[in-house]
Amino acid sequence: MPKIKLAENTVELIKAVCAEFENKESELINVLHGVQQKLGYLPAEVQEVIARELNMSVAKVYGVVTFYSFFTMIPQGEFPISICMGTACYVRGAEQVLNEFKRQLKVEVGESTEDGKFSINCLRCVGACGLAPVVTVGEKVYGRVSPSEVKKIIAEYREGCADDAKTA
Amino acid sequence: MDTINLTIDNKTLVVKKGTTILEAASGIGIDIPTLCHMKLDDLNIENKPGGCRICVVEVNGRRNLAPACCTEVNEGMEINTHSMRVINARRTVMELILSDHPFDCLICAKSGNCDLQDMAHNLGIREIRYQGEQSTYREDTSPAIIREVDKCIMCRRCETMCNEVQTVGVLSAINRGFESVVSPAFEMNLDHSVCTYCGQCVAVCPTGALTEVDETGKVVRALSDPTKTVIVQTAPAVRAALGEEFGMEAGTLVTGKLVAALRRLGFDHVFDTDFAADLTIMEEGTELLNRLGKHLSGDKDVKLPILTSCCPAWVKFFEHQFPEMKDIPSTARSPQQMFGAIAKTYFADQLGVKREDLVVVSIMPCVAKKYECGREEFKTNDNPDVDHALTTRELAALIKLSNIDFKSLPNEEFDNPLGESTGAGVIFGTTGGVIEAAVRTAYEIHTKKELPRLDFDELRGMEGIREATIDFDGLPIKIGIAHGLGNARKLLEDIQAGKSEFHAIEIMSCPGGCIGGGGQPYHHGNADVLKQRQKALYTEDKNKAIRKSHENPYIVKLYEEFLGKPMSDKAHHLLHTEYFDRT
Numbered sequence A: 001m002p003k004i005k006l007a008e009n010t011v012e013l014i015k016a017v018c019a020e021f022e023n024k025e026s027e028l029i030n031v032l033h034g035v036q037q038k039l040g041y042l043p044a045e046v047q048e049v050i051a052r053e054l055n056m057s058v059a060k061v062y063g064v065v066t067f068y069s070f071f072t073m074i075p076q077g078e079f080p081i082s083i084c085m086g087t088a089c090y091v092r093g094a095e096q097v098l099n100e101f102k103r104q105l106k107v108e109v110g111e112s113t114e115d116g117k118f119s120i121n122c123l124r125c126v127g128a129c130g131l132a133p134v135v136t137v138g139e140k141v142y143g144r145v146s147p148s149e150v151k152k153i154i155a156e157y158r159e160g161c162a163d164d165a166k167t168a
Numbered sequence B: 001m002d003t004i005n006l007t008i009d010n011k012t013l014v015v016k017k018g019t020t021i022l023e024a025a026s027g028i029g030i031d032i033p034t035l036c037h038m039k040l041d042d043l044n045i046e047n048k049p050g051g052c053r054i055c056v057v058e059v060n061g062r063r064n065l066a067p068a069c070c071t072e073v074n075e076g077m078e079i080n081t082h083s084m085r086v087i088n089a090r091r092t093v094m095e096l097i098l099s100d101h102p103f104d105c106l107i108c109a110k111s112g113n114c115d116l117q118d119m120a121h122n123l124g125i126r127e128i129r130y131q132g133e134q135s136t137y138r139e140d141t142s143p144a145i146i147r148e149v150d151k152c153i154m155c156r157r158c159e160t161m162c163n164e165v166q167t168v169g170v171l172s173a174i175n176r177g178f179e180s181v182v183s184p185a186f187e188m189n190l191d192h193s194v195c196t197y198c199g200q201c202v203a204v205c206p207t208g209a210l211t212e213v214d215e216t217g218k219v220v221r222a223l224s225d226p227t228k229t230v231i232v233q234t235a236p237a238v239r240a241a242l243g244e245e246f247g248m249e250a251g252t253l254v255t256g257k258l259v260a261a262l263r264r265l266g267f268d269h270v271f272d273t274d275f276a277a278d279l280t281i282m283e284e285g286t287e288l289l290n291r292l293g294k295h296l297s298g299d300k301d302v303k304l305p306i307l308t309s310c311c312p313a314w315v316k317f318f319e320h321q322f323p324e325m326k327d328i329p330s331t332a333r334s335p336q337q338m339f340g341a342i343a344k345t346y347f348a349d350q351l352g353v354k355r356e357d358l359v360v361v362s363i364m365p366c367v368a369k370k371y372e373c374g375r376e377e378f379k380t381n382d383n384p385d386v387d388h389a390l391t392t393r394e395l396a397a398l399i400k401l402s403n404i405d406f407k408s409l410p411n412e413e414f415d416n417p418l419g420e421s422t423g424a425g426v427i428f429g430t431t432g433g434v435i436e437a438a439v440r441t442a443y444e445i446h447t448k449k450e451l452p453r454l455d456f457d458e459l460r461g462m463e464g465i466r467e468a469t470i471d472f473d474g475l476p477i478k479i480g481i482a483h484g485l486g487n488a489r490k491l492l493e494d495i496q497a498g499k500s501e502f503h504a505i506e507i508m509s510c511p512g513g514c515i516g517g518g519g520q521p522y523h524h525g526n527a528d529v530l531k532q533r534q535k536a537l538y539t540e541d542k543n544k545a546i547r548k549s550h551e552n553p554y555i556v557k558l559y560e561e562f563l564g565k566p567m568s569d570k571a572h573h574l575l576h577t578e579y580f581d582r583t
Helices: A008-020 A025-039 A044-053 A058-067 A087-091 A094-105 A147-158 B021-027 B084-099 B115-122 B157-165 B200-204 B216-223 B236-240 B242-246 B255-265 B273-296 B312-321 B335-351 B368-372 B392-401 B423-429 B433-447 B485-496 B527-543 B553-563 B569-575
Strands: A079-084 A118-123 A135-137 A140-142 B003-008 B011-016 B038-040 B045-047 B056-059 B078-080 B139-141 B145-148 B172-174 B181-183 B210-212 B229-234 B269-272 B358-364 B388-391 B465-472 B475-483 B504-508
Touching: A008 A025, A008 A044, A025 A044, A025 A058, A044 A058, A058 B172, A079 A094, A087 A094, A094 A118, A094 A147, A135 A147, B003 B021, B011 B021, B021 B056, B045 B157, B056 B084, B084 B115, B157 B172, B157 B200, B157 B485, B200 B210, B216 B229, B216 B358, B216 B388, B216 B392, B229 B255, B229 B273, B229 B335, B236 B255, B236 B273, B236 B392, B236 B423, B236 B527, B242 B392, B255 B269, B255 B392, B269 B273, B273 B335, B273 B423, B273 B433, B273 B553, B273 B569, B312 B368, B312 B485, B335 B358, B335 B368, B335 B553, B335 B569, B358 B392, B368 B388, B388 B392, B423 B433, B423 B527, B433 B465, B433 B475, B433 B504, B465 B485, B475 B485, B485 B504, B553 B569
Parallel strands: A079 A118, B003 B078, B229 B269, B229 B358, B358 B388, B475 B504
Antiparallel strands: A079 A135, A135 A140, B003 B011, B038 B045, B056 B078, B139 B145, B145 B210, B172 B181, B465 B475
């Protein structure tokens, strides 16, 4: 695994999140959540800092990161696209929507486009089953999405007219 | 109310509140089968994730079966441990476990010693009704330990040892569901991790998922090579445990038979690591007195306490975890490596054999010794001081392979000059033994008086951390002892915080010391086995004519003929080492 050296301020940022949760091992999930929200992903080097700060083994941190599908070790796109694959969304055609996103962006689930703009992930139920199938881009939620609308959604971000969806 | 009344299999009994069903049943002679559960009382080791579900029992009035290992008893409970429902459930669970386990028992390194195999046999499994995909994972080979994760049943015992007992923190369950495995962080191989190779994960693994690197083939090849002189050294703890591999009681001393077996295997000279243990005491004891003397005369540069350095897993532990303290442990090499260095110089010269043609094999209770003998600083022109380190278990396999009827062997004596040892060397194999041996010698050198007694009961025992003050004729020497790396960590943190008042500390990585080493016959969770082995070593010590390292005549001769005196330039070159920051 190629090693990256974290910037000083990134390390400080991680330490600040850990400190927010009093550097408690029992707060690991909240810490991971907080750090991923700020950095977009949790590479090995970040997990090492977290392990040190919470005084626990990095293997345990990695164990939790790999257990929950929400956490990712791969950099997310500038606009992370999540397709809900929960039961309601799935039966209303989420898979076709997902396939259309993959076809349009030429990436698989868990990957980012070469320009770093988009990444695709699946998630399980955002609690908006009435709007199934649901797609989120950053914080913005799209309901009753059909495959034919996918191109339009992507275009919104390509042209940079939806800045409010940017992460971090 | 502090007691609970209940019935198990129609027997009524009274137990303390907080007792588990498993413990309660065990108390009246009912052995409920378990796979993941492990409890070593005296060593404070417990693993009960309730994961394998083999130990389920029927509790009257309860809808589901209850896992006996982690269900506490309640007042009036009526428990059935072998109803049809229980037996069916146990068999189903076992079949499901086996449906995701390789079927290579016949050629598995753990065959005959496998808890899973035994359990399948005891449950009378004759077919596996569940067929489907099996999880597969790459094999990970390190200098000492092999991980064959396909064979893992996720009992998490290794995780308990690695994290809670040893606090090394290499192993953790990762991923989810069918993909889950026990692995180092980022799925790196063991040799890239901070693994110390203590082998406690191997010692408790119920299947063949974790085993030692098998070097018996290399030893057989060396023994059959007519151009090589092959000599062997055997560590103290081996003689107290090898018999178990041949059905003898735990704690049976087999020193004489061990020597006879090694001779029959074809080793040209059968020597004793205990000799090198005596040598270690000469060097380490002198170093202790030197440091102590300087410290007492006010030299602020001298650091105390001095820590023992015999244990390779402990050395690797502080190199990874406490690199800033690498100048505190003694620089003395371990007995295995001292033996190798002397064998390939002093003894090779005596024989007139070139070092390349002398093969040094060691029999160790340890898997980390395999790693230790491969360390670069213990090689000359790429030729290692010790060529191959076999575990006690590997030696047993080699004896069986060579058609030797171990139990009927006569008692034989070690060869000289590297086979003579004292009682001090023998007790190196148990927690507290190294420091007791050091005290016996350091006391007499320091006070120039004969010790009034040789048994230091205050240094003996099984508690994880012990301390004692020994009176060196008016000078109180404070001694600390830790076994298990978790306990070692506590002492190190005290030193770091400036809270330690010890002059000398003995550390052994494995619970119980080398008698509980990762290369010993499997104890299968029975802590009593370790106590019996410990007792055996103290018995051997008591029976020795000479019990102080500095009185070993061959050690005296070695210094006269070859080394000069302890800590001399030559001794320093051959018998001492340095440590590295591995962070």
